[in-house]
Amino acid sequence: MTNVTTIDLRASVGTFTVHVAAECKPGDVVAVVGPNGAGKSTFLRALAGLIPATGTLTVGGVDVLDRPPARRHVGWVPQDGALFPHLTALDNVAFGLRGRQGRPAAQRWLDRLGIGDLAHRRPAALSGGQAQKVALARALAREPRVLLLDEPLAALDVEARTDVRRSLRAHLGDFDGVTMLVTHDPVDVMTLASRVLALDAGAVVQDSTVTGVTTAPRTPWLAALMGSNGFYARTAAGALALDGGGVLVAADMPAGDGVDVLAVVPAHAVAVHRGRPEGSARNVWPATVRDLAVVGGRVRVTLGGAPTVLADVTTAAAADLGLAEGVDVWASVKATEVTVVVL
Amino acid sequence: MTRTRPPLSLTTAAVAGAAFLLLPLVSLADRTPWHSLPHLLTTTSAVTALRLSLECSLGALALSLVVGVPLAWLLARVDFRGKSVLRAAVTLPLVLPPVVGGVALLLAFGRHGVIPLSLAFTTWGAILAEAFVALPFLVLAVEGALLGIDERYDDVAATLGSGTTRTFFRVTLPMVLPALAAGSALAWARALGEFGATITFAGNLPGSTQTLPLDVYLTLQNDPDAAVALSTLLLALSLVVLVAMRSRWRLTR
Incomplete structure (x- = not known):
């Protein structure tokens, strides 16, 4: 199988080490859960190539571990989106696209997420939910094989959360790559994820279906989450x-x-x-x-x-x-x- | 809201302090020969000094930008040994007596200097002297702004396929633009008023190194009215910088 994404990564930040091994199929939406300090963000940053890691990382059958972030086919949406404040929504999305086709393609992505009319707004003039959609469009526009979402709904109010969650559900359904979704919200796990990867103290404590976690959690923290x-x-x-x-x-x-x-x-x-x-x-x-x-x-x-x-x-x-x-x-x-x- | 009455002793001292700062400026304005100002500021020597001052201060600003922004970036973003020493060195001209800076420049870039560029007593020497004292203002302003930027922007740019150089020019630099403008204004104003390092390193040659402050100092001996007129001009330029920066601060808040 060349479409499988194989992860066996070890990354360290200071004295803290994260080791995650998992195999994902195209279309998998993996909820990455765990207590604060479990290593979720570190794992995502290692996948994106933003911190050094050892081990194996093959994306669609290609070894990308030695590649810089730009050439890993990995899209990263950090917490709060981190849109470039000096660029319009359109230019934010077009930032990762090269050439003359960049802007039209960026506009199409904004249209697909239902925010095409906000293309010329700066991030400061966008609501939290709108900004999160622009950040999602920016990552998806590069057509990554692996999409990393770091608590995409955490900073939103209840209404915006429902709206962005609906958007995510629609677009993750169409997305044929692997999605890694860090979340603290059991609703995200149940409505968006097909699979749960639970971390604690830098190690995987459970890797199962969503039902597996609800019926047979393996740690008190996971039981409490559900x-x-x-x-x-x-x-x-x-x-x-x-x-x-x-x-x-x-x-x-x-x-x-x-x-x-x-x-x-x-x-x-x-x-x-x-x-x-x-x-x-x-x-x-x-x-x-x-x-x-x-x-x-x-x-x-x-x-x-x-x-x-x-x-x-x-x-x-x-x-x-x-x-x-x-x-x-x-x-x-x-x-x-x-x-x-x-x- | 209730307000406590400020104690009399503090108020008195504060008023004295304000008077101490304002009185010289008011005196300068009071003694300015306003009716002959156009004439005094258009004499050949005044125009020459003014033109030279603008050239040198803008040259010093350009030099500060070219080396200062990368220096600020290095201090804010790269970890290396001796960083604190470098930061101290960058800050030193702020507190160093300018005349000492001039002597040091002479020993470094003078005819018998470590790097004998023969820049001493030339217009380039004046530019170098002004840049030496102005650079810290620019570096500190830009470094502060860079430290305030979340490094996630760099990370996002990297995952979007942007190399370090492209990220610097398309993401980092635009985000520190307000600080860059403020730092530039301060650095330019400092360069414009430079006296000690310039006269020591570049000398006092009319037309090539005699900038406005030097001209004021010399003119004061034999033509006080002309000196006061030039001083008023420098004061006006300082006020323009201050007002420009105030509106910039309001914008960023």
Whole structure:
């Protein structure tokens, strides 16, 4: 296969080293996720050739590791777009195109992104969403084989984010190269990506489909990204002994003791009670309300205990239970709601 | 909004300071023989000095631009050993007594200098002396602006197929243009008023090295009115630079 993009890169910034190996097919949209400092931006800069890297990088069957950024067939859209402030939108897009055909081609790209009428505006006169589209047009105009998007929606307000996301969805669908999309937003992962590459401390911790990450995240951080609690644990006597304290029982347990797993509990599966519940839930433990936050019409409650969990309850339930910081409650989770990911 | 009353002692000192700065300028304007000004500024020697001053100061500015912008770029963008030493060397003419600069230039580029170019006591010598003192203004202004530019612009340009040189002229330079203009104005004004380094290195030869400030100094001995007239002209030019820079600052804010 010559269309495959093979990545096996090692890059260092100071004492921090990032090592990523992955193989991508044309049309792949890879969400690159991970906590701050995981090495996402460093990985992207290494791909673009902006920092030195060792290993292998073949794009469409061609080894480009020793090439300068200009000749890697890699397009890079940094955070906030970084449009040249002294050039119009049109000249920004035409910057990477040579010759007489540059400007007409740039205009066509702006038209395709629905912002053709803004061609003669300077970046200062563009909204955040418009600027992001110009930056996208500028990268796409050079017809790269690999497109790097570094948090393209992070700096936008909610409305612009929806608009640019729709644009991205349309154009990434048409794009037959590989897209690497750094994001912190699970909505981006679910609506734009076909695949997830999760980094932590400079290494790949998960490389799977989007469904793979939602159903079987391999780190607590990934579980939290998808709205679940994740606990490192070890099987012991038919239960899960959590590394951070506490015990959980799952309906579906791996065989044997001493198996390292991640126990995943969706936040909406955690029930909160004022008194000790009498129901059938097999996991019941006392806890104290540490923090309350309203997220998307529901209340996200941090319950301190063994284990400490996040619970999503309705605003009505929160009011009914009289939840407030410092209130003592009981948490319960059905065994069928605990997913066990063998590590 | 409540305002605290400034203490009397501070106010008094501040007023004294303002008077100290303004009084000489007011005196100069007061003593200027306004009715004979056109005549005094069009005498052969005045016109010669003025023309020479413009030539030399613009020449010094051109020289400063040609070497100063790359110097600023080097200081802002490239890491190398001895960078702090270079930056100190670039800044030194700001605080160095100009006459010392003149002596140093003489030892470097004079007839018996390290590089014997025989530039001393020529118009080129005057240009060199003025550039020596004006250069820091330009370099510091441009370096400051370069440091303020996000290097991601260079990176983006690189991924868009632009080489370093093209990026410099199409991206970096346009972005520092306001600072370049401000630095140029300051450097030009400094070059125009240069006295010590010029008289030491280039001498005081009417028509070839006797610039306006030198002319003022000499004329003051035997024709005070003419000296005052030339001084007023230099003051006016300084004010023009100041006003031009003020509007530039407003634009960039």
